[in-house]
Amino acid sequence: MTYIDHIYACMAAPMLIGLLFADRRWRIGIVFVLAGMTACLLSAYINSFFAGLYGADVATATAEITPVVEEIMKLLPLLFYLLVFEPKPERAQMAMIIIAVSFATFENVCWLVENGAEQLDFLLLRGFGTGAMHVVCGAAVSTGLVYIWRSAWLKVAGTAGLLCTAVTFHAMYNLLLSAGGGAQIFGYMMPIAAALIGYALTRLLRAGKSADN
């Protein structure tokens, strides 16, 4: 049994102390790291609740319940930030990336505590795979949200559409991982490839914008 709440307390404590001493600019970054870890912790509880409610085994819960719960939980801190603070688009995007990274990091720490850290090659694949998956989903949602929240007519349906994009990508990743063999390797490579394509596209768009200016 993994005491996920104990791990959370141990990891969150230094950050809470750091909040007291950090200046305003850095404090918000620490808050988003904590938000990502908290979202991960709460997701684990909600996943367990729904798995129990529907009598789902581990494979079913991983492929069908976890992606929906985790993507909704990751989105909530960003929605709160957008609704209450109305930040600039770049700040909102960065907030979501920090939330996604800290979510993936906390998930990986819990996985390491449960499964050990003997196989470095597998851990590298898992680390990059899970990290890329959460960051790609986060980046897609935040980029889309910043765009669609400019148009009142698109807010509700657009948010649902973005959420379903992230959920489907996450669910496909979990599904391929649970299949094992070649599908598992493909599953790990899929978000890494998506992250690299996303990075290349962002660089191209930035280069295009600076050429226009």
Add this chain to the structure above:
Amino acid sequence: MIEIVDNAVQLTVTLLCAGVSWVHAARRRKQVYAILGCYYSALAMGILYWLVYDIVTSYTPKIFYVSDLCWMASYLFLLMLVTETAGPEERAFRHPAAWVSPVVSTALTVFYCQWGDWLENVVWCGLMGAAGWFSIRGCIWAARQKDTARRNFHGAVLILITVEYCLWTASCFWTEDSLANPYFWFDFGLTASAALLLFATERAVVE
């Protein structure tokens, strides 16, 4: 096997329609094509997950959250498509026949609750009932205005909703994985009516 073929055909058609809609949205800069693109994309994502799940595990998802979320988003976009494309006169028009849709949806919600989750059924039938209300109203309004393209657009939405209800009702009674199962006839019909919507929207918007 027929389930995989059915879903593969549906995925191909919806992806093609999504591609065409997004190309139109980029070239013609019309909001309606962007909404249509979102509708097909959300629909395709739900089917993609369903298909991959079926291939990897050899059975269909037991808890429908992922695909259902995508399909609900797609029907939200369909509702937007119906409401956003209406002009001020059509929006102000009212006809009692439009209430047939919410009444039928409510009756079917009660019926489907015998099998599925009540909240999910209420959301689904609420979306369908609302889209149906707007489409029946639009159909009657377009017929009175002799606007054939607009009438056909609303007709295509109503066909889509009707086939979807037939599909759900068939899934309550027949479950076998063979072409003799009416569920698959309606699912192929749904694919055709989804493609029909693209042509009907193009005519209604452009002409």
